[in-house]
């Protein structure tokens with residue numbers, strides 16, 4: 001079984017795209033984790049939490065979308 005030059009290029013481009021997506025996801029994750037003072041203070045009960053308006057945690061972002 002031989003692999004064509006075109007297939008090699010497709011695999012290489014897919015690998016590069018996957019690496020780029022992974023790098024962006026890692027950077028966004030690290031940015032969220034590196035903000036001091038942003039820990040959940042209400043056991044994830046966003047609906048009744050006083051920080052819901054400006055909380056950057058993912059569950060708060062989801063709660064804001066649902067409560068719109």
Ligand code: SF4
Pocket residue numbers: 039040041042043044045046047049050051052053055056057059060
């Ligand atoms: S808004 Fe939600 S995630 Fe943010 S601190 Fe309050 S309960 Fe925790």
